[in-house]
Amino acid sequence: MVDPLIACGDVWLVGAGPGDPDLLTRKAEKLIRAASVVFYDALVGPGVLDLVPDYVRRVAVGKRSGRHSKEQGSINDLLVEAALAGERVVRLKGGDPSIFGRSMEEMAALTDHGVRVRICPGITAASAAAAAAGVSLTLRGFARRLQFVTAHARAGETLDLDWQALADPGATLAVYMGRAAAPEIARALIAHGMAADTPALVVINASLPDELMLRTRLDLLPFAVETIADEAPALLLIGQAVAGAGEAKRDHSRIAADGDVAWR
Incomplete structure (x- = not known):
């Protein structure tokens, strides 16, 4: 049996690129469409968010200097909660998740709870x-x-x-x-x-x-x-x-x- 791109209880940290949806990787777009919930940053381009299907739940967790909608600990908790509830979770980050994206903090929180988490790179x-x-x-x-x-x-x-x-x-x-x-x-x-x-x-x-x-x-x-x-x-x-x-x-x-x- 072929392993699904994103299984229930999985989390993918997905690079949304610099904003232009045409610069999104093919894999990133497939993951967005396969998710049941997408947690997205403030720097994710509106054109990229337009690719999220209407039936997929969207949660804004954006952080900008001086205007944090969510603290990092709260974001970690939301990801863990969604994964343990059996959701197919995409954490959408501007640019590349591994470049100033605080990915390791989120990965550590998820793996501590036994959640499988992977990274899909993006254009920085x-x-x-x-x-x-x-x-x-x-x-x-x-x-x-x-x-x-x-x-x-x-x-x-x-x-x-x-x-x-x-x-x-x-x-x-x-x-x-x-x-x-x-x-x-x-x-x-x-x-x-x-x-x-x-x-x-x-x-x-x-x-x-x-x-x-x-x-x-x-x-x-x-x-x-x-x-x-x-x-x-x-x-x-x-x-x-x-x-x-x-x-x-x-x-x-x-x-x-x-x-x-x-x-x-």
Whole structure:
């Protein structure tokens, strides 16, 4: 007998990708359609949620900085409760569940209760942002290494990061949730040796119709972020590999008066 894609009492942590439903994996879509309940994050794109059948129960468990609808412990409890009740559970997470998705906390809670849990990967925001900008996250001779970090910190706390390693001129730095921390990020990277004119890219809502990109440089990063009215989380890409961002669409860009920041 063939094992069903998702059995009663199973939990799948599913990567919803950056928001565009066309970037969802085929397996992710099959799991969404096979579920009896879907717990979804705030960053899951509306087009992805439209794929959830009407007969499938939806539960919003989204968390955004300063606006948590559910604490992590409560989310863990909901997943365990649904699985033990025999539901076919999909936990839908923006991007890839294994990149700043707190997947291990949920997996630990589930396995402690004897629940089988598996992961379906998704496209992470950094990949979607680079693709939309027409740049590569790595570049021979300039960026042979890629570093992912999150700038999310509790209120009142400073970022506890290895700035010396992050300031590597031979790497591309992808900073998730980087809007509020942009001034601190720019100061710390420059203080640890990264050139002030290092190319930087700010991306909001990568892959969605309201996608926004700002091309700038490291020392002007705080200014660039301040120009964004949208409250959505910002992804920052910093390094020589992103130098070409927007070049192919220069004729359709607005250039700031100082010529150092451009946006679409």
